[in-house]
Amino acid sequence: MTSVTGGRLPDHIHPANTMKTLLTVLSAAALMSTLSFGADSKYKEGSCCDKAAKKGEKCAHPCCVDAEKAGKVCEKCNKK
Ligand SMILES: [Zn+2]
Ligand SMILES: [Zn+2]
Numbered sequence: 001m002t003s004v005t006g007g008r009l010p011d012h013i014h015p016a017n018t019m020k021t022l023l024t025v026l027s028a029a030a031l032m033s034t035l036s037f038g039a040d041s042k043y044k045e046g047s048c049c050d051k052a053a054k055k056g057e058k059c060a061h062p063c064c065v066d067a068e069k070a071g072k073v074c075e076k077c078n079k080k
Pocket of ligand 2: 076
């Protein structure tokens with residue numbers, strides 16, 4: 001009789017190590033998405049843009065629309 005389970009895996013591709021690597025990658029990815037969610041409120045609290053965003057809308061101020069188009073946040077209305 002010959003065993004079919006004879007093939008031993010080298011340590012670096014041992015299933016347990018692969019799992020550990022996978023978990024590390026997954027938790028890093030989870031952390032990343034949590035961080036990007038946390039950075040979601042880019043507007044100043046209480047600003048016109050913040051209020052609009054909370055209503056699920058975009059601020060209609062021309063200055064804010066322009067900033068939005070440029071991929072930015074209106075600095076006039078969202079001063080730090
Ligand atoms: Zn605004
Ligand atoms: Zn503005």
